[in-house]
Amino acid sequence: MPRGRQRRLIWLFAAGFAALLLAGALAGLLSDLLWFRELGQEDVFWSFLRARLLVRLGLAGLYAAFLFVNLRIAAASFGSIRRRIANLEIHEAIKPLHLNLGAGIAAVGLAFLFTTGVGEQWPRFLLYLHATPFGVADPVFGRDAAFYVFDLPLFGYLQTNLIVLVVLTAILSGVVYLTSGALEITSRWLRVKDRPRAHLAALLAVFFLLLAWGWRLDMLNLVHSRRGVVHGASWTDVHAQIPGYWALIGLAAAAAAFVLWQGWRGGLRPLGLAALGLFAATLLLKVVVPGAVQRLVVEPDEIAKESPYIERNLRFTRRAFGLDEIDRRPFPLRQALTRDALARSRGEVESIRLWDWRPLLQTYAQLQEIRLYYSFADVDVDRYPIEGQKRQVMLSLREMESDDLAASARTWQNVHLIYTHGYGLVLSPVNEVSAEGLPNFFVRDIPPAVDPRLAGAGLTVRRPEIYFGERTRTYALVNTGVREFDYPHGDANVYTSYAGRGGVPLDAAWKKLLFAWRFGTVKFLLADALKPGSRIMYNRTIQTRIQQLAPFLFYDADPYPVLNDGRILWIQDAYTASAGYPYAEPFSFQGAAVNYVRNAVKVVVDAYDGTVTFYVFDERDPILAGWRAAFPSLFRPAQEMPAGLRAHVRYPEDLFSLQTQALRAYHMTDARVFYNKEDYWNLPREVYQESSEIMEPYYVVLTLPGEAAPQFMLVLPFTPSGKDNMIALLAAKSDGAEYGRLVLYEFPKDELVFGPMQVEARIDQDARISQEITLWSQKGSTVIRGNLLVIPLEGAILYVEPLYLQAQKSQLPELKQVIGAFGPRILMTGSLRETLEGLLGEGSAAAAGPESGRVPAGRPGAAVEPIAPPGAPAPPGGAEAPAARALRLYREAVEAQRAGDWATYGRRLDDLGQALEALQNEPR
Numbered sequence: 001m002p003r004g005r006q007r008r009l010i011w012l013f014a015a016g017f018a019a020l021l022l023a024g025a026l027a028g029l030l031s032d033l034l035w036f037r038e039l040g041q042e043d044v045f046w047s048f049l050r051a052r053l054l055v056r057l058g059l060a061g062l063y064a065a066f067l068f069v070n071l072r073i074a075a076a077s078f079g080s081i082r083r084r085i086a087n088l089e090i091h092e093a094i095k096p097l098h099l100n101l102g103a104g105i106a107a108v109g110l111a112f113l114f115t116t117g118v119g120e121q122w123p124r125f126l127l128y129l130h131a132t133p134f135g136v137a138d139p140v141f142g143r144d145a146a147f148y149v150f151d152l153p154l155f156g157y158l159q160t161n162l163i164v165l166v167v168l169t170a171i172l173s174g175v176v177y178l179t180s181g182a183l184e185i186t187s188r189w190l191r192v193k194d195r196p197r198a199h200l201a202a203l204l205a206v207f208f209l210l211l212a213w214g215w216r217l218d219m220l221n222l223v224h225s226r227r228g229v230v231h232g233a234s235w236t237d238v239h240a241q242i243p244g245y246w247a248l249i250g251l252a253a254a255a256a257a258f259v260l261w262q263g264w265r266g267g268l269r270p271l272g273l274a275a276l277g278l279f280a281a282t283l284l285l286k287v288v289v290p291g292a293v294q295r296l297v298v299e300p301d302e303i304a305k306e307s308p309y310i311e312r313n314l315r316f317t318r319r320a321f322g323l324d325e326i327d328r329r330p331f332p333l334r335q336a337l338t339r340d341a342l343a344r345s346r347g348e349v350e351s352i353r354l355w356d357w358r359p360l361l362q363t364y365a366q367l368q369e370i371r372l373y374y375s376f377a378d379v380d381v382d383r384y385p386i387e388g389q390k391r392q393v394m395l396s397l398r399e400m401e402s403d404d405l406a407a408s409a410r411t412w413q414n415v416h417l418i419y420t421h422g423y424g425l426v427l428s429p430v431n432e433v434s435a436e437g438l439p440n441f442f443v444r445d446i447p448p449a450v451d452p453r454l455a456g457a458g459l460t461v462r463r464p465e466i467y468f469g470e471r472t473r474t475y476a477l478v479n480t481g482v483r484e485f486d487y488p489h490g491d492a493n494v495y496t497s498y499a500g501r502g503g504v505p506l507d508a509a510w511k512k513l514l515f516a517w518r519f520g521t522v523k524f525l526l527a528d529a530l531k532p533g534s535r536i537m538y539n540r541t542i543q544t545r546i547q548q549l550a551p552f553l554f555y556d557a558d559p560y561p562v563l564n565d566g567r568i569l570w571i572q573d574a575y576t577a578s579a580g581y582p583y584a585e586p587f588s589f590q591g592a593a594v595n596y597v598r599n600a601v602k603v604v605v606d607a608y609d610g611t612v613t614f615y616v617f618d619e620r621d622p623i624l625a626g627w628r629a630a631f632p633s634l635f636r637p638a639q640e641m642p643a644g645l646r647a648h649v650r651y652p653e654d655l656f657s658l659q660t661q662a663l664r665a666y667h668m669t670d671a672r673v674f675y676n677k678e679d680y681w682n683l684p685r686e687v688y689q690e691s692s693e694i695m696e697p698y699y700v701v702l703t704l705p706g707e708a709a710p711q712f713m714l715v716l717p718f719t720p721s722g723k724d725n726m727i728a729l730l731a732a733k734s735d736g737a738e739y740g741r742l743v744l745y746e747f748p749k750d751e752l753v754f755g756p757m758q759v760e761a762r763i764d765q766d767a768r769i770s771q772e773i774t775l776w777s778q779k780g781s782t783v784i785r786g787n788l789l790v791i792p793l794e795g796a797i798l799y800v801e802p803l804y805l806q807a808q809k810s811q812l813p814e815l816k817q818v819i820g821a822f823g824p825r826i827l828m829t830g831s832l833r834e835t836l837e838g839l840l841g842e843g844s845a846a847a848a849g850p851e852s853g854r855v856p857a858g859r860p861g862a863a864v865e866p867i868a869p870p871g872a873p874a875p876p877g878g879a880e881a882p883a884a885r886a887l888r889l890y891r892e893a894v895e896a897q898r899a900g901d902w903a904t905y906g907r908r909l910d911d912l913g914q915a916l917e918a919l920q921n922e923p924r
Contacts, residue, residue: 039610055122208255234298255275308671313585349832351383353787387454420477423486463567467502468545472540475519477529650734659730677721683716724758784805785803
């Protein structure tokens with residue numbers, strides 16, 4: 001093939017490849033624009049695009065201008081080029097136009113090459129432009145915290161980029177000078193002409209000045225120093241490092257002036273000596289001197305010298321994580337748990353959560369997934385007003401998992417046009433159990449059926465279709481010529497057509513072509529089912545959908561569903577966070593080290609039409625104020641959230657977990673106590689499935705000591721370092737005007753309050769309970785020990801742990817026993833009511849003695865019944881008379897003997913003996 005034709009083919013291939021890349025980028029941008037427009041946030045899309053382009057073009061322009069000037073100066077060293085015509089050599093001067101053109105092309109190309117990812121730094125620039133003061137000044141430099149959060153990160157980024165630019169320019173200029181012969185490397189020395197020497201000296205001077213700027217920024221960054229005992233400027237930083245930085249800044253300025261003078265005067269050796277001298281000074285003043293001061297001056301008297309700096313760290317860290325607003329109260333510990341106290345705490349008792357979300361998720365899956373293509377992603381805890389009382393419930397959505405369709409059924413039409421959405425939810429109270437040890441559903445089945453007793457409780461699901469959820473990973477095409485699968489009904493299926501406003505309309509041929517390109521299939525163009533009214537839904541997972549709209553926020557790991565006015569909505573907690581808050585200790589949060597966090601936003605997503613609304617829940621947060629100024633149409637005040645939805649807002653677990661991590665050390669406010677870690681706390685451990693793990697925060701409905709009414713809150717206890725007893729309990733309120741208030745109850749240090757692992761150990765040491773667990777585990781079953789809950793009730797501390805039984809060949813855990821502990825008593829029975837009665841030392845459960853783990857006979861897994869006040873008639877299924885109990889145990893022993901169940905026979909004989917002893921000792 002002729003060389004000219006080869007060259008044309010190469011250019012044609014390159015042009016085609018570039019066109020494909022451009023078409024892909026434009027298709028992505030245009031489809032994103034249509035998506036933003038569908039959500040009513042087109043302004044946000046253009047703001048994102050404008051910010052990216054301006055940042056990229058701005059820095060690329062700076063790079064290009066600097067590179068052009070320097071390359072043009074260097075290119076002038078060529079002077080002329082040599083051309084040979086026949087046997088004659090001709091020196092022809094290079095035209096300035098050609099020099100300008102060559103330098104310009106090289107500068108622009110290199111600038112765009114080296115600023116490829118710069119556009120993604122637009123959040124730094126936007127926050128800098130919309131910075132809002134925190135109203136808190138750092139104690140070293142007197143600057144507002146906003147400078148360290150908004151300004152300093154941007155300045156550091158620019159300084160680093162400019163250093164790279166200068167170094168790159170020097171290297172390119174050196175290459176040009178070597179090529180032109182103005183810079184010559186000999187075997188013994190480097191020979192350079194006057195102009196190149198002056199040029200390179202000027203670049204070195206600029207490099208020194210940028211180093212000086214960097215040292216000034218490093219000086220300001222000492223508010224994040226790790227040299228001392230805590231995060232922030234230490235004694236050494238203030239008394240040795242800051243003076244060292246000032247000295248380095250002065251030396252860098254002097255070195256810059258010196259190399260400029262030497263560049264014009266002549267000689268390369270002084271330039272090298274200046275650079276070497278500045279490097280030695282840096283090593284001395286940044287490393288050697290501060291290190292010597294730290295070891296020789298500070299460490300021998302560390303606590304005295306560092307105490308003021310520790311106090312700053314304590315103050316700023318507590319403010320950064322909201323710990324300074326915690327209401328600290330002593331817990332009025334009482335050693336009595338009475339029937340009167342339980343009767344007054346009926347709401348709290350009836351909201352004790354017997355269902356652990358992990359076994360409950362398996363149970364939901366076995367009982368309510370109905371078909372193989374349905375899936376429950378998670379189980380969430382919430383509260384609903386039911387029969388005039390705030391009831392704590394657990395709920396989960398039945399989402400479509402198209403990947404679980406049979407392989408032969410996973411066609412494009414099935415996945416994207418027919419099996420488009422999940423359907424309905426299940427909802428059950430946290431404390432009710434059926435006779436079989438299964439949850440007692442308030443809402444169940446397909447279509448969603450509400451328990452007839454709760455017809456007026458507002459649990460009716462009017463719009464059960466779930467197009468947007470946690471597992472909706474594929475795009476969906478709706479309003480097509482093919483009816484969508486709605487839900488199964490016996491041996492047939494019910495079909496429907498989408499009636500909402502979600503999705504981008506496919507009302508033009510170019511849109512079909514656009515999405516065919518985006519999703520890589522020509523079926524958009526070939527499918528007869530697509531018609532002018534068809535719509536495409538994409539970005540359907542909750543996290544993806546929200547992050548597309550506001551990628552600058554941090555998001556909670558667990559969005560949770562809410563049933564409000566018959567519609568299913570998702571609530572997602574969003575945070576503002578920074579690593580730049582001065583003097584505050586950083587902690588790991590959402591995969592990043594941050595030292596300032598606020599739960600500033602609640603995001604609501606409609607599961608049917610995908611509408612997304614951002615509600616502002618922290619008007620005081622300066623970071624959110626910057627984002628609101630940048631994107632005014634994106635955020636709405638919290639007051640605009642519907643009241644029914646507002647009642648389901650809850651304190652987020654991720655933030656609470658972060659605060660509990662920080663509180664372990666930062667509940668201490670005295671510098672000396674903090675330095676010695678005298679009162680360091682740990683997060684307690686508990687047993688789950690026979691293994692020890694860190695206890696997770698849990699939601700409860702409680703009336704805290706000193707409070708008038710029960711509230712839905714998130715709680716977690718603490719234990720002292722190296723010990724297992726309980727030292728404190730942190731509670732975060734979620735209801736009404738009290739939302740977001742943190743209360744820390746501290747237990748008396750001179751009294752023993754059992755911690756979770758101590759209670760777990762007592763459960764393991766109880767002969768009766770451990771014997772029962774061992775027997776169950778040997779009969780082809782797995783015993784699952786659920787969450788141990790610590791429940792404060794009128795100054796008394798109650799511990800409750802559910803016990804589940806799961807056959808090894810089944811994935812259907814059943815709640816069979818409830819373990820309760822109070823003071824020296826520990827008891828396991830078939831229901832919470834029986835356990836509480838036994839812990840009171842009353843009724844049949846008490847007959848076995850306070851330390852017994854005996855399982856009283858009765859209906860296993862019975863629904864929770866409230867403890868009645870003194871004088872009230874015994875509830876149905878309540879305590880048995882001793883004689884009746886003895887007769888029942890005898891009959892059960894006989895039945896076990898006939899069935900050959902000798903283990904049960906032996907246990908019933910033991911129980912019968914205890915019952916007869918109780919009968920004999922009964923007063924006559």
